Structure formats: structure tokens, C-alpha cells
Amino acid sequence: MSPLDYYPWQYEVAQNWLRHTDRFAHAWLIHGVTGIGKVQFAKAAAAALLCAQPQAGVACGQCTSCQWVRAGTHPDLRWLRPESYQALEDPEAVSTKTPSKHLRIEQLRALSDWFHTTTHRGGFRVVVLYPAESMNHVTANALLKILEEPIEKTVFLLVSDNYPSLLPTVISRCRRLDLAIPSTEQSVQWLQGQQVTEPEAWLAAVGGAPVAALQASQQHTEPYPTWLVQLAQHLVQRQPKAILALADQLEAVPTAVWIDTLQRFYVDLQCCAIEQAPRYYVGLTKLYQQLAPHISLLALQSQWKWLLAQKKQAEHPLNAKLLVHTALERVAQSSAIS
Numbered sequence: 488m489s490p491l492d493y494y495p496w497q498y499e500v501a502q503n504w505l506r507h508t509d510r511f512a513h514a515w516l517i518h519g520v521t522g523i524g525k526v527q528f529a530k531a532a533a534a535a536l537l538c539a540q541p542q543a544g545v546a547c548g549q550c551t552s553c554q555w556v557r558a559g560t561h562p563d564l565r566w567l568r569p570e571s572y573q574a575l576e577d578p579e580a581v582s583t584k585t586p587s588k589h590l591r592i593e594q595l596r597a598l599s600d601w602f603h604t605t606t607h608r609g610g611f612r613v614v615v616l617y618p619a620e621s622m623n624h625v626t627a628n629a630l631l632k633i634l635e636e637p638i639e640k641t642v643f644l645l646v647s648d649n650y651p652s653l654l655p656t657v658i659s660r661c662r663r664l665d666l667a668i669p670s671t672e673q674s675v676q677w678l679q680g681q682q683v684t685e686p687e688a689w690l691a692a693v694g695g696a697p698v699a700a701l702q703a704s705q706q707h708t709e710p711y712p713t714w715l716v717q718l719a720q721h722l723v724q725r726q727p728k729a730i731l732a733l734a735d736q737l738e739a740v741p742t743a744v745w746i747d748t749l750q751r752f753y754v755d756l757q758c759c760a761i762e763q764a765p766r767y768y769v770g771l772t773k774l775y776q777q778l779a780p781h782i783s784l785l786a787l788q789s790q791w792k793w794l795l796a797q798k799k800q801a802e803h804p805l806n807a808k809l810l811v812h813t814a815l816e817r818v819a820q821s822s823a824i825s
Contacts, residue, residue, distance in 0.1 A: 501544040506544070512661075516650055516663045521648045525646045525647075534546035534553060537556060538550060567595065613643075614641070618647060618648060619646060645657075674700070686700065692768060711767075755775055
């Protein structure tokens with residue numbers, strides 16, 4: 488997707504937001520749930536700010552500035568992101584074997600000379616920084632010093648999935664722009680245009696975020712992992728201890744991913760326990776209906792809260808293997824059919 492383009496559900500927001508660029512704030516915190524296209528929105532907005540003849544918040548796509556943005560060579564645009572993100576977007580741009588997941592202070596300091604150069608045709612200078620949570624304390628403080636003394640014609644666009652985790656002082660220096668999840672109808676229509684079969688199921692599985700739904704459909708054959716189906720089947724068959732054999736499968740999955748999956752599983756069970764439709768994995772409805780009436784609602788809520796607590800340290804678990812085994816043992820204890 489071109490860095491000049493918005494997703495269909497973003498045009499109206501962009502038009503309203505970029506209507507008065509003559510009074511534009513020097514730093515914006517663009518936030519919302521994961522998988523709705525926030526980074527793409529920021530890139531397209533940067534292109535519009537740099538465009539010689541933007542039309543209603545959209546870059547024209549024809550001027551020299553737009554051509555530079557499309558080629559990734561605009562002299563007044565910088566995209567700041569961790570090496571791990573660079574490796575995904577342009578594998579040849581990163582030479583290290585283990586790209587960093589954090590935005591390093593050296594990357595920010597490298598912009599020092601650039602901040603004091605003359606901008607192209609006297610226009611804006613734009614920095615798109617994502618994800619903002621990838622900044623450690625040192626990098627965040629360095630950014631804070633820059634934001635405390637705004638540089639003329641320089642705009643920072645910070646993109647965040649979880650802005651409350653940022654330094655309060657950084658948040659206070661930014662104007663916030665909350666991007667909402669598009670409507671289910673609009674998301675389904677877009678997913679159908681991307682040739683996604685059963686878009687409703689994929690959309691539900693990721694909590695309603697269309698870009699995340701598309702990515703999931705491209706990477707997997709079902710909206711839910713095989714190990715989750717096996718886990719639910721073991722519980723239905725009154726073989727809770729059998730789920731411990733799934734440990735190897737979970738250990739091959741990033742900690743944050745399997746924790747998210749189990750959290751959604753428990754949300755669905757709670758929905759079915761109070762006779763409501765499951766929110767995420769609708770394809771498992773029959774298994775849910777066999778499980779939910781026989782499990783304590785208190786036990787389901789307790790397990791969900793425990794998973795929520797573990798999620799806070801998912802990026803750096805003290806012992807990932809031990810956490811998997813502990814989680815499965817808790818599932819066996821709390822979800823066994825009485």
C-alpha cells in the first residue's frame with residue numbers, strides 16, 4: 488500500500504483533522520486499538536502535510552513531494568521505528584542478526600542536524616514515530632526535551648496502541664487523536680474486496696480490527712489456532728489434564744499472542760455462561776455451549792484476570808516455558824467440567 492493512501496474508513500477523519508494546518512500542533516499522539524491502520528494513517532497524513540497541493544487532507548500524488556514520499560526519499564520526512572519493524576518493511580535495510588524491538592536514543596539523536604536544516608520550499612518537516620511504546624525511558628526523555636522546545640515547522644506524529652503506557656510528560660506535550668474502529672459493515676465490505684472468505688469470523692476473532700483481520704487471514708487457515716480447539720475438546724471430554732500436552736505448541740507461539748488467545752477464549756465462555764453469543768471465536772460456539780453451563784462464572788472471571796496480569800509482562804516473561812505450563816495447569820483446574 489502506498490504511503491500516500493488512507494484506508495477507506497480514514498478519509499473523513501483526515502479531512503477534518505487536516506483542515507487547519509496553519510494552526511497545527513507540533514506533536515500529535517495518534518492512538519487506537521491494534522490493527523485499524525494507525526501507522527498507514529500517519530504516513531498518509533505526513534504525505535498530505537508535505538504535499539504541494541493537497542486536497543481535503545489527501546496528498547495529490549502528482550507533485551514532486553508526493554513522488555519523493557512514495558520513493559522514501561523526501562528530505563523533510565523521517566520514519567522512526569525499531570529495527571525489528573524496519574526488518575519487516577525492508578529486510579535489506581537492517582544488517583543485524585537480531586534487530587532491536589526498541590527505538591534507540593541514537594536514532595533520535597541522529598536527527599539533530601536535520602532539525603536545523605532548511606525545509607523544502609519552506610514547508611513542514613515531519614517525523615512519524617511508531618510504535619511509541621517501543622521507546623525506553625532514556626529515549627522517551629530525549630524526545631520530551633525536543634517536544635518541550637518545539638522546532639519551527641516540525642511536526643511529530645507518534646503512533647500508539649497503548650498510549651497510557653507512555654511517560655505522562657510525553658503525553659502532556661502532545662495533542663491526542665483517537666482513531667476509532669470502523670463499523671462492522673464497512674470492515675466486512677473492505678475485507679470482501681481483499682478476497683477474504685468468511686470476513687465476519689476473521690473480524691470477530693481479532694476484536695473488530697479490519698487490518699488485523701486481513702493479516703490473520705493471510706497467515707492462518709482458521710480464525711482460531713488448532714491448539715485452542717484441542718484445548719476446548721479436552722475440557723468437553725472431561726480430560727482437563729490432557730491439555731498439558733499442548734505446552735509444546737504454545738511455547739512455539741509468542742507469549743503475548745497465546746495470552747491474548749486464551750483471554751478471548753475466557754471472554755467467550757463468560758458470554759455463553761450468561762446466555763449471550765461469543766464475541767471472538769464464533770466457530771467454537773458448540774464447544775462453548777457444552778462447557779459454559781458446567782463451569783463456575785467466578786472461576787472464568789478469575790482466570791481471565793490472571794491472564795490480564797500476565798499480559799503486562801508478556802514481552803519479557805521471567806520464564807516463558809514455566810508461564811505456559813502454569814497457564815495450562817490453571818486452565819485445567821478452573822475450567823474442568825464439574
